[in-house]
Amino acid sequence: MSSTAKKKGKKRRQIRRKLLHKYRLVILNESTFEEKISFKLSRLNVFVTGSLFIIGLIALTTLLIAFTPLREYIPGYSSTKLKKQATDLTYKTDSLVANLENTNRYIETIRMVLSGDIETEETNLDSIREQFELDPSSIDLTPIKEDSMLRAEVEMEDKYNLFERETTGAELVLFPPLSGVVSNTYDAGKRHYAVDITAPMNTPVKAVANGTVIFAEWTAETGYVILIEHKEGLLSVYKHNGSLSKEQGDIVRSGEVIASVGNTGEFTTGPHLHFELWSDGDTVNPLDYIDF
Structure with missing residues (x-):
């Protein structure tokens, strides 16, 4: 060793x-x-x-x-209460952001209604028809017994409920806002998204359906304007009125007087009602829904 x-x-x-x-x-x-x-x-x-x-x-x-709660006294550790508050604030922030986006879309729709500024897109109607075109000869249209019984029952109920029908969004019955002469019809090509109805000054203008007044003010171009929000995303617009009978936030019933015929605003050419219908942010032809 x-x-x-x-x-x-x-x-x-x-x-x-x-x-x-x-x-x-x-x-x-x-x-x-x-x-x-x-x-x-x-x-x-x-x-x-x-x-x-x-x-x-x-x-x-x-x-x-x-x-233990002792960790809350150590720098760098957040308390449970603060974490819960932060989580709640996060949820509230997300909710507020969603509400803000919805409100902005709603305000943009109102702006488009008041200004008539709408972008129209051309639709290929032929392609749509081809997609949904059916051959009538291939369908059996013979009514069955249950269908006939149901039709008879519905007709009997309608016979005794002429004035108290439950309407859905697909068959919403609209009241004529004014009895008069249609002087100008709906024409999207000319950016005229309304029906003009001439009538004597101060003729009552009526609500076309139950709803809530969301705008009732004076504008330089269209004079006294009133907007009513109805169910199923429907808006009715009444422009160039001589006076308004309702204010923003009022609840109105179908056929209730809301304004009077006038000749107000820069774009008017005489006493008449400029009437528009909007459905989910898009204009529709009032003549398709109302018999003036």
């Missing part, structure tokens, strides 16, 4: 001896020097005990921080 190996072995034995060497820790009475408590310790025992104590202290501190 070489001298180097002997030195290394001797050094290991010295280290082991130091680690395992026993020491006695004695606690004495200072007055009588009476031995009260004594411990046999070694460097290895002290090192192991101290390491376990430090590990236990770290684990206990971690548990206290993770599972």
Whole structure:
């Protein structure tokens, strides 16, 4: 065995001896020097005990921080209440953004109604007809017994409910706003999205259906204007009135007087009513829904 190996072995034995060497820790009475408590310790025992104590202290501190409110007092940790408030604010922000987008679309629709500024897109009607064209000879149109019975029942109910029918969005019955002469019809090509009805000054103008007044003001181009919002996304517009009988926010019934015929605004050519119908942001021909 070489001298180097002997030195290394001797050094290991010295280290082991130091680690395992026993020491006695004695606690004495200072007055009588009476031995009260004594411990046999070694460097290895002290090192192991101290390491376990430090590990236990770290684990206990971690548990206290993770599972108790004490973590709220440590910089960098947010409280549970603040996290909940932040989450609620996030949901409210998303809701407000959605409401704002809906409101902006609604306001844009109102702006288009008032200004008549609408972009029309040409539609290929032939291609639509080809998609939905059916051969009548391939369909059995013979009514079945249940269908005949249902038709008879509906006809009997309608016979006694002429004035109190439940209407849906597909068959909404509209009341004529004015009795007069149609002087100008709906023409999208000329950007005239309305029907002009001439009548004597101060003739009552009536609501075409139940709804809520969403605009009732004076405009320089179209004079006194009133807009009524109905169900199923329908808007009715009455322009060039001489006066208004309703205000914004009023609830109106079908056939109720809302204004009077006038000759107000820059674009008028005489006493008449400029009447428009809008459905879900698009103009429709009033003559398709109302018999003037």
